[in-house]
Amino acid sequence: MTAFGTGGEPLLRWSYVRDNYDGVIWEALKEHLVLSFTPVLLGLAIALPLGLACARWRRLYPPVLAATSVLYAIPAIGLFVVFVAFTGLTYTTVVVPLALYTLSVLVPSVVDGLRSVPEHVRQSAVAMGFGPLRRLVQVELPIALPVLMGGLRVATVANISLVSVGALIGIGGLGQLMVTGMKWPGGAYPTPIVVAIVLIVVLALLADLLLLLLQRFLMPWERVRRSRRPAEVTR
Amino acid sequence: MNALWNALGWFGGAGRWSGSDGIPNRIAEHLWYSLLAFAITVAIALPLGLLLGHLRRGRPAAVSGFLVLSSANAARALPTLGLLILVVVVSTAGDIVPILVPLVLLAVPPVLVNTYAGVQQVEAGLRDAAEGMGMRGRQVLFQVELPVALPLILLGLRTALIQIVSTATIAAYVGLGGLGRYIVDGYSRQDYDSMAGGAILVIVLAVLTQAAFAALHRFAVSPGVRRRAASD
Numbered sequence: 001m002t003a004f005g006t007g008g009e010p011l012l013r014w015s016y017v018r019d020n021y022d023g024v025i026w027e028a029l030k031e032h033l034v035l036s037f038t039p040v041l042l043g044l045a046i047a048l049p050l051g052l053a054c055a056r057w058r059r060l061y062p063p064v065l066a067a068t069s070v071l072y073a074i075p076a077i078g079l080f081v082v083f084v085a086f087t088g089l090t091y092t093t094v095v096v097p098l099a100l101y102t103l104s105v106l107v108p109s110v111v112d113g114l115r116s117v118p119e120h121v122r123q124s125a126v127a128m129g130f131g132p133l134r135r136l137v138q139v140e141l142p143i144a145l146p147v148l149m150g151g152l153r154v155a156t157v158a159n160i161s162l163v164s165v166g167a168l169i170g171i172g173g174l175g176q177l178m179v180t181g182m183k184w185p186g187g188a189y190p191t192p193i194v195v196a197i198v199l200i201v202v203l204a205l206l207a208d209l210l211l212l213l214l215q216r217f218l219m220p221w222e223r224v225r226r227s228r229r230p231a232e233v234t235r
Numbered sequence: 236m237n238a239l240w241n242a243l244g245w246f247g248g249a250g251r252w253s254g255s256d257g258i259p260n261r262i263a264e265h266l267w268y269s270l271l272a273f274a275i276t277v278a279i280a281l282p283l284g285l286l287l288g289h290l291r292r293g294r295p296a297a298v299s300g301f302l303v304l305s306s307a308n309a310a311r312a313l314p315t316l317g318l319l320i321l322v323v324v325v326s327t328a329g330d331i332v333p334i335l336v337p338l339v340l341l342a343v344p345p346v347l348v349n350t351y352a353g354v355q356q357v358e359a360g361l362r363d364a365a366e367g368m369g370m371r372g373r374q375v376l377f378q379v380e381l382p383v384a385l386p387l388i389l390l391g392l393r394t395a396l397i398q399i400v401s402t403a404t405i406a407a408y409v410g411l412g413g414l415g416r417y418i419v420d421g422y423s424r425q426d427y428d429s430m431a432g433g434a435i436l437v438i439v440l441a442v443l444t445q446a447a448f449a450a451l452h453r454f455a456v457s458p459g460v461r462r463r464a465a466s467d
Contacts, residue, residue: 004378062262070442073397073436078441081430081434084430084431085238085239157308160312165314165315167316168418168422172316174314180318181320182324192320196314196317
């Protein structure tokens with residue numbers, strides 16, 4: 001299975017994969033996993049309380065939304081370079097900006113999700129004697145979950161592909177393989193680049209699928225709708 | 236923090252504001268690539284999205300709608316850096332054409348999806364009213380569906396342009412000019428001031444792009460549509 005690029009060099013040489021899968025490729029993959037999932041968890045941990053606060057105190061939301069939408073516009077490489085000044089060439093330099101991106105996707109999802117709870121449902125819960133905390137955990141969050149999970153899937157997939165940009169400052173997980181292929185002694189070598197792209201896409205699809213399954217597991221009462229709201233697709 | 240303050244001195248460095256590696260020229264390059272890619276993207280995705288959204292009924296429309304949505308999700312998973320490097324390594328077609336391909340490829344989905352979804356989601360009642368008033372298909376599209384869908388379409392255009400501006404930065408790694416040069420060259424020379432200077436310029440450019448779209452939104456979207464969105 002070799003497709004030919006220019007100069008007769010195939011896009012993929014299996015011998016490279018055979019020789020390196022448990023060395024360079026495996027190390028890059030591990031680094032990629034750490035660099036892409038830590039920010040998702042961090043972002044989620046901050047976005048939940050922040051989103052709850054924004055849904056509770058409505059005046060807080062417009063400025064937070066403006067801040068997250070500006071943040072979202074900033075190119076990852078720009079933030080990485082700025083963070084080098086604070087945290088040097090460490091994982092933190094990649095993790096913190098990606099956590100900020102995750103945050104900027106998740107906060108609106110949390111707020112939109114909580115706002116999608118119908119007023120009569122909230123009032124029924126109050127009438128049944130639910131306190132604020134129990135109402136939140138047992139009524140509001142479950143109803144907000146589809147929107148929240150939609151945001152989480154978008155952020156996770158985006159993170160997995162964004163990590164590779166970190167390769168420009170030497171911390172890029174699988175992105176490192178792309179740089180290796182580009183800088184190969186004696187001319188560019190497509191194989192590592194193709195391996196990195198394929199692994200990243202597969203990783204992103206797997207993560208998306210896992211989150212979808214998690215969503216079904218968390219909400220057995222609701223059949224997950226295939227078509228997500230377009231407003232989420234667009235961010 | 237100190238390192239960032241020091242980097243501000245970079246802006247006053249010798250020859251920083253003139254010549255081919257000067258800031259004005261790099262900004263002009265960056266804008267040129269970005270706007271060129273954006274123009275191609277809009278020329279492809281906008282008419283296609285309008286058409287698919289307008290023909291919302293029937294099986295072909297359902298299939299194309301599914302394809303459009305899937306393409307947007309798939310595009311998000313594609314690593315831009317890898318795509319850029321691969322295209323440049325494999326292609327022989329000069330230096331700017333191969334870079335435009337991934338830029339356009341990654342920017343088409345947001346425009347396509349938002350235009351399609353925006354037009355497709357226009358309330359049936361509005362459309363019926365327009366037809367009841369005797370409007371033909373094209374009039375319905377341009378006088379009713381397009382204005383109502385405009386906020387969503389602008390959002391898609393904004394996402395696309397921001398994506399292009401940031402990918403054009405990364406493209407410096409494969410030899411493109413523009414602001415990314417300061418970051419990539421700075422990294423290879425171990426010159427943090429140059430990297431930080433480039434990063435600051437890129438961030439300012441992205442924020443300005445965002446602001447330009449906010450202004451465009453205010454200017455282009457009809458007051459009625461804006462009020463409806465606000466009361467949602």
